[in-house]
Amino acid sequence: MAELEAVIGLEIHVQLATKTKMFCGCELSFGDEPNVHTCPVCLAHPGVLPVPNEQAIRYALQIGAALNCEIAPRSIFHRKNYFYPDSPKAYQISQYDIPICGAGRLGDVRIHRAHLEEDAAKMIHVGESGRIHGSGASLVDFNRGGTPLVEIVTEPDLRDAAEAAQWARLLRETIRQLGVSDVNMEEGSLRVDANVSVRPAGSEELGTKTELKNMNSFRFLQRGVEAELARQRELVESGGTVEQETLHFDPASGSLTSLRSKEEAHDYRYFPEPDLVPLVPSEEQLREARESLPELPVARIARYQEMGLAYDVALTLATDPRTAGYFENVVEAGEGIEPRVLANWVTGELAAALRQAEVDGGAADSRISPPDLAKLVRLVQEKKISHGSGKKVLAAMVKGGGDPEKIVEREGLAQMSDSGELEAIVEKAMADNPDAVEKIREGNNKAIGAIVGAVMRETKGRADGGEVNRLIQEKL
Amino acid sequence: MIAFASSLDQCGPLTRTVSDAALLLGILQGKDPCDSTSVGLEGGVRLPDREDLSGLRFGVPAELGHDEYDSGVRAVFEQTLRKIEALGGEIAEVSLPSSEHGISAYYVIAPAEASSNLARYDGVRYGMRAGGDGDLVQMYETTRSEGFGPEVKRRIMLGTYALSSGYYEAYYGQAQKVRTRIAEDFSGAFSGVDFVVTPTAPSVAFGLGEKTDDPLAMYLNDFFTVPMSLAGIPAISIPAGLAEPEGGGPQLPVGFQIAAPAFGEQKLLDAAYALEQGIGFDARPEGLDG
Numbered sequence: 009m010a011e012l013e014a015v016i017g018l019e020i021h022v023q024l025a026t027k028t029k030m031f032c033g034c035e036l037s038f039g040d041e042p043n044v045h046t047c048p049v050c051l052a053h054p055g056v057l058p059v060p061n062e063q064a065i066r067y068a069l070q071i072g073a074a075l076n077c078e079i080a081p082r083s084i085f086h087r088k089n090y091f092y093p094d095s096p097k098a099y100q101i102s103q104y105d106i107p108i109c110g111a112g113r114l115g116d117v118r119i120h121r122a123h124l125e126e127d128a129a130k131m132i133h134v135g136e137s138g139r140i141h142g143s144g145a146s147l148v149d150f151n152r153g154g155t156p157l158v159e160i161v162t163e164p165d166l167r168d169a170a171e172a173a174q175w176a177r178l179l180r181e182t183i184r185q186l187g188v189s190d191v192n193m194e195e196g197s198l199r200v201d202a203n204v205s206v207r208p209a210g211s212e213e214l215g216t217k218t219e220l221k222n223m224n225s226f227r228f229l230q231r232g233v234e235a236e237l238a239r240q241r242e243l244v245e246s247g248g249t250v251e252q253e254t255l256h257f258d259p260a261s262g263s264l265t266s267l268r269s270k271e272e273a274h275d276y277r278y279f280p281e282p283d284l285v286p287l288v289p290s291e292e293q294l295r296e297a298r299e300s301l302p303e304l305p306v307a308r309i310a311r312y313q314e315m316g317l318a319y320d321v322a323l324t325l326a327t328d329p330r331t332a333g334y335f336e337n338v339v340e341a342g343e344g345i346e347p348r349v350l351a352n353w354v355t356g357e358l359a360a361a362l363r364q365a366e367v368d369g370g371a372a373d374s375r376i377s378p379p380d381l382a383k384l385v386r387l388v389q390e391k392k393i394s395h396g397s398g399k400k401v402l403a404a405m406v407k408g409g410g411d412p413e414k415i416v417e418r419e420g421l422a423q424m425s426d427s428g429e430l431e432a433i434v435e436k437a438m439a440d441n442p443d444a445v446e447k448i449r450e451g452n453n454k455a456i457g458a459i460v461g462a463v464m465r466e467t468k469g470r471a472d473g474g475e476v477n478r479l480i481q482e483k484l
Numbered sequence: 485m486i487a488f489a490s491s492l493d494q495c496g497p498l499t500r501t502v503s504d505a506a507l508l509l510g511i512l513q514g515k516d517p518c519d520s521t522s523v524g525l526e527g528g529v530r531l532p533d534r535e536d537l538s539g540l541r542f543g544v545p546a547e548l549g550h551d552e553y554d555s556g557v558r559a560v561f562e563q564t565l566r567k568i569e570a571l572g573g574e575i576a577e578v579s580l581p582s583s584e585h586g587i588s589a590y591y592v593i594a595p596a597e598a599s600s601n602l603a604r605y606d607g608v609r610y611g612m613r614a615g616g617d618g619d620l621v622q623m624y625e626t627t628r629s630e631g632f633g634p635e636v637k638r639r640i641m642l643g644t645y646a647l648s649s650g651y652y653e654a655y656y657g658q659a660q661k662v663r664t665r666i667a668e669d670f671s672g673a674f675s676g677v678d679f680v681v682t683p684t685a686p687s688v689a690f691g692l693g694e695k696t697d698d699p700l701a702m703y704l705n706d707f708f709t710v711p712m713s714l715a716g717i718p719a720i721s722i723p724a725g726l727a728e729p730e731g732g733g734p735q736l737p738v739g740f741q742i743a744a745p746a747f748g749e750q751k752l753l754d755a756a757y758a759l760e761q762g763i764g765f766d767a768r769p770e771g772l773d774g
Contacts, residue, residue, distance in 0.1 A: 057521075098603030
């Protein structure tokens with residue numbers, strides 16, 4: 009049998025960080041006392057009508073612009089009808105066949121659509137598991153009901169669980185940088201469902217998919233998809249067929265349980281919402297959405313890679329715009345030094361020094377000015393101090409800021425320029441470590457570390473590592 | 485106003501005179517910040533004071549077959565057309581070929597929307613609750629079975645069916661297309677006339693509960709008024725005379741309906757006022773005065 013290929017698409021619900029709900033004036037909240045942010049509209053009292061939140065529409069347009077989506081010149085709202093206590097109207101106002109955002113792309117993944125809708129109320133199932141099965145009673149908290157949501161649906165372009173999780177991280181970062189959502193998975197302001205199927209590698213047809221619901225971290229998303237892929241592969245390889253169903257992943261046990269099968273699927277009886285007029289964004293709204301976009305992670309990663317940065321470093325900076333801004337100031341001050349080297353200092357040595365000193369906040373909040381960091385890197389690059397001394401200076405700068413040259417002078421960290429003095433120290437270190445010398449002679453080059461270490465201890469790190477190595481080889 | 489069929493629901497004045505209707509509409513009209521589908525009438529509504537109908541053209545649908553309404557109603561309707569001419573108005577023929585499907589479209593769209601609008605009466609948050617002993621679905625079913633009357637249940641069933649997967653296009657989708665056609669018919673007609681006129685109902689008022697067992701006959705009573713609602717245009721009904729029911733009995737009022745293009749409320753009230761004055765309808769039984 010041909011190898012089975014995984015096909016994964018994601019559906020992401022993003023709670024918009026507007027002041028008020030999608031169709032009424034109730035304040036958005038998280039963690040407040042239940043049922044304090046409600047009104048006749050979001051409780052669906054008889055005789056009330058929805059009024060769309062302009063800010064939510066603006067945010068949806070910004071998301072559409074960030075995901076390179078085609079924006080519909082005229083989209084409409086639909087009613088999705090179903091009976092459940094989390095939906096006080098017994099229908100959700102959503103979008104159906106004409107969503108506000110059509111086809112788009114983020115990185116390597118095509119976006120199928122993105123639409124506006126309202127969130128359901130929160131159900132609290134009383135009982136040990138917190139889930140409906142085995143629960144004796146359920147309570148409803150309407151604070152969340154009516155929160156504006158954008159649902160983003162991808163094309164099935166992802167090919168394994170890790171890739172799915174990584175892309176979801178990129179999406180979260182993109183939306184976070186737009187400033188339109190808190191994108192907090194634990195609090196539910198970002199919720200990811202995955203559609204998973206397998207097919208023979210090379211096939212164009214899609215296999216029957218299952219839907220994995222509400223995995224509340226990227227790690228669980230990856231593990232859930234991995235578990236489901238393993239289940240489907242085993243099933244198909246043993247001659248079985250995948251049934252269309254909705255699954256719940258339990259991260260504690262790693263198991264998947266069926267929420268409902270295809271036969272139990274709801275008939276939502278969608279029809280155009282007669283209480284709302286079509287959504288027709290003006291030219292000005294579209295322009296505003298486009299112009300409001302900051303430089304987004306995908307663009308930033310590409311730009312940094314062009315500057316010579318490794319993908320991982322570019323990604324680290326792109327997901328942290330403040331540190332990225334700091335890095336760019338360092339590049340400006342460090343003319344002539346490769347940006348790649350500066351980026352490694354910002355994301356490597358400096359980040360480590362800040363962690364070491366238990367300083368809150370990132371590079372941009374530190375006491376080290378970008379020109380001072382550039383100056384320090386230049387001292388190392390020009391071999392005026394060793395890399396190890398550079399780290400010492402950095403540690404001092406993290407605590408009290410200041411000019412690295414002065415710190416070098418104060419601490420006596422300037423590289424040893426007298427090769428006669430260094431030679432003597434190397435000779436002594438070799439004499440003190442005859443075992444290591446013997447091992448090097450036998451071809452074990454790793455043993456050189458012991459001698460280099462002894463030299464560095466003796467010189468308090470002021471010796472140039474390359475020079476020490478050269479001298480040892482010479483004296484063997 | 486509690487929603488029944490949202491795309492058709494509207495509040496309108498029900499008054500003794502056209503002037504009272506204008507007064508009330510002046511208060512009702514306007515952009516409501518709590519209703520995003522509302523718009524205001526530019527200039528508001530003034531009291532009508534038109535005295536004749538000169539220069540105005542009134543269109544009578546060519547499709548208005550005689551078998552659709554009672555002879556007594558027809559007599560009053562034709563007498564009113566003569567009155568319009570006497571007041572200087574002109575009578576013309578217009579074509580509204582899709583209007584005959586109005587009732588069918590209406591009785592798909594209205595129940596479909598009603599089935600959704602009435603779903604909130606489920607016993608969870610307010611109103612009556614029945615059978616609430618632990619099983620959610622059973623509680624929903626019992627509450628709604630006991631809470632709604634037979635006509636409401638009939639419409640919920642009809643509407644739910646019309647929206648369900650596999651039937652949507654055949655029913656709801658088709659009804660929406662008919663609705664669009666009806667609206668297009670009207671805008672075509674208004675390119676040649678100022679108003680479209682019809683009897684308000686095919687017969688005088690029938691006895692209370694008389695047609696409960698024959699819902700279709702009851703629905704047909706809306707034959708003349710439903711197309712205007714579907715097209716989304718303003719219409720007014722004024723009493724035009726008295727007629728005996730088809731089976732005999734005391735005379736009862738007959739309504740005359742005038743419809744105008746969208747946002748033509750002021751023009752409509754002005755014309756209705758002039759006609760009302762010309763007809764001089766007096767609903768008081770004979771022998772009573774003052």
